[in-house]
Amino acid sequence: MTPPLAPSAPLAAVTGAEGFIGSHLVEALVAAGHRVRAMVQYNSFGSHGWLETLHPDTAANVEIVLGDVRDPGSVAGLVEGVECVYHLAALIAIPYSYQAPHSYIDTNLTGTLNVLQAVRQAQVPRMVHTSTSETYGTAQTVPIAETHPVNAQSPYAASKAGADQLVGSYVASFGIPAVTLRPFNTFGPRQSMRAVIPTVIGQLAAGAPVLKLGDLRPIRDFMFVRDTAAAFLTVGTAPAEQVVGQVFNAGTGVEVSVGELVRLVVELMGSEATVEEDPQRLRPAGSEVMRLLCDATRLREATGWKPEHTLEAGLEHTIRFFRDPANLARYKTSAYNI
Numbered sequence: 001m002t003p004p005l006a007p008s009a010p011l012a013a014v015t016g017a018e019g020f021i022g023s024h025l026v027e028a029l030v031a032a033g034h035r036v037r038a039m040v041q042y043n044s045f046g047s048h049g050w051l052e053t054l055h056p057d058t059a060a061n062v063e064i065v066l067g068d069v070r071d072p073g074s075v076a077g078l079v080e081g082v083e084c085v086y087h088l089a090a091l092i093a094i095p096y097s098y099q100a101p102h103s104y105i106d107t108n109l110t111g112t113l114n115v116l117q118a119v120r121q122a123q124v125p126r127m128v129h130t131s132t133s134e135t136y137g138t139a140q141t142v143p144i145a146e147t148h149p150v151n152a153q154s155p156y157a158a159s160k161a162g163a164d165q166l167v168g169s170y171v172a173s174f175g176i177p178a179v180t181l182r183p184f185n186t187f188g189p190r191q192s193m194r195a196v197i198p199t200v201i202g203q204l205a206a207g208a209p210v211l212k213l214g215d216l217r218p219i220r221d222f223m224f225v226r227d228t229a230a231a232f233l234t235v236g237t238a239p240a241e242q243v244v245g246q247v248f249n250a251g252t253g254v255e256v257s258v259g260e261l262v263r264l265v266v267e268l269m270g271s272e273a274t275v276e277e278d279p280q281r282l283r284p285a286g287s288e289v290m291r292l293l294c295d296a297t298r299l300r301e302a303t304g305w306k307p308e309h310t311l312e313a314g315l316e317h318t319i320r321f322f323r324d325p326a327n328l329a330r331y332k333t334s335a336y337n338i
């Protein structure tokens with residue numbers, strides 16, 4: 001066992017730490033010598049999500065704080081004395097945002113307001129806010145740079161776009177040292193089966209002869225989660241003059257249609273499964289974002305960050321994760337997860 005980091009090591013706070021990207025970010029932070037105060041959303045099961053699977057050496061540097069970004073008091077306690085707050089907590093599923101839009105405003109918009117207020121009050125030196133490529137809507141020009149218009153096509157995207165505006169307004173009005181990172185589609189181990197890559201790999205790993213999927217036409221820029229975590233760390237630790245007050249895309253600059261992606265995964269997994277369109281998985285036509293392709297030039301030029309994993313390499317890691325029966329057992333592979 002490696003000894004824990006010294007109490008003098010920098011302390012970062014992470015909201016959404018128990019989730020998919022959050023748990024990888026926690027690992028990346030600790031690996032880079034940061035102690036982490038991790039907000040886990042309070043729940044009656046006592047679950048700490050994916051933080052329960054951290055290596056003990058990593059877990060020794062992580063303080064778990066139960067809370068809720070909708071509650072100003074629990075956010076205020078989280079950020080006290082930290083060098084940077086990485087704000088990832090959000091409701092992220094697009095289909096569920098059709099059903100429960102108010103909860104998206106409460107979590108994604110009011111939650112972000114609470115983080116901004118807490119950062120302002122505690123004079124936290126850096127905040128990284130998490131946006132999403134979904135705020136752009138279907139690409140009007142490609143690749144998509146940060147100057148591309150914002151056009152929310154789902155209540156989820158609208159709640160994130162609103163949160164981005166709030167962050168910009170706090171930078172302008174109060175000089176909050178915030179950076180907005182706008183990741184394009186991220187995939188990897190621990191992702192929920194609401195996303196297409198885990199849906200395909202999870203069904204195949206469970207031995208399904210027929211893959212049930214939604215629309216195969218949309219085009220996406222898929223980035224491996226460790227590259228996304230590295231982008232967070234980069235904007236959280238870069239000199240302020242390089243990043244503060246700015247919005248940065250993070251993506252690979254490589255596009256693939258969902259149909260092509262499915263063929264690639266089927267091939268990598270040596271499967272003979274066929275594909276069946278499942279109507280309940282289709283988004284309303286006007287809400288489906290048909291094409292997202294990232295231009296991450298701004299981030300690369302400001303910080304030197306660039307993705308290190310090809311799509312195939314990231315898929316291999318993800319397939320290994322889902323083929324482990326202990327991991328697969330955590331998923332409902334035959335159901336449509338929203």
Ligand SMILES: NC(=O)c1ccc[n+]([C@@H]2O[C@H](COP(=O)([O-])OP(=O)(O)OC[C@H]3O[C@@H](n4cnc5c(N)ncnc54)[C@H](O)[C@@H]3O)[C@@H](O)[C@H]2O)c1
Nearest residue numbers: 016018019020021041068069088089090130132183185186
């Ligand atoms: N996955 C992607 O492809 C992708 C792409 C772009 C942006 N993002 C953004 O990255 C962030 C993380 O997404 P993810 O894919 O890891 O999803 P996730 O659902 O795994 O993580 C979200 C986390 O937020 C937590 N959370 C939800 N409501 C909360 C509340 N009220 N208080 C405290 N915590 C709460 C959840 O428990 C969960 O751990 C989100 O802000 C999302 O919008 C994700």
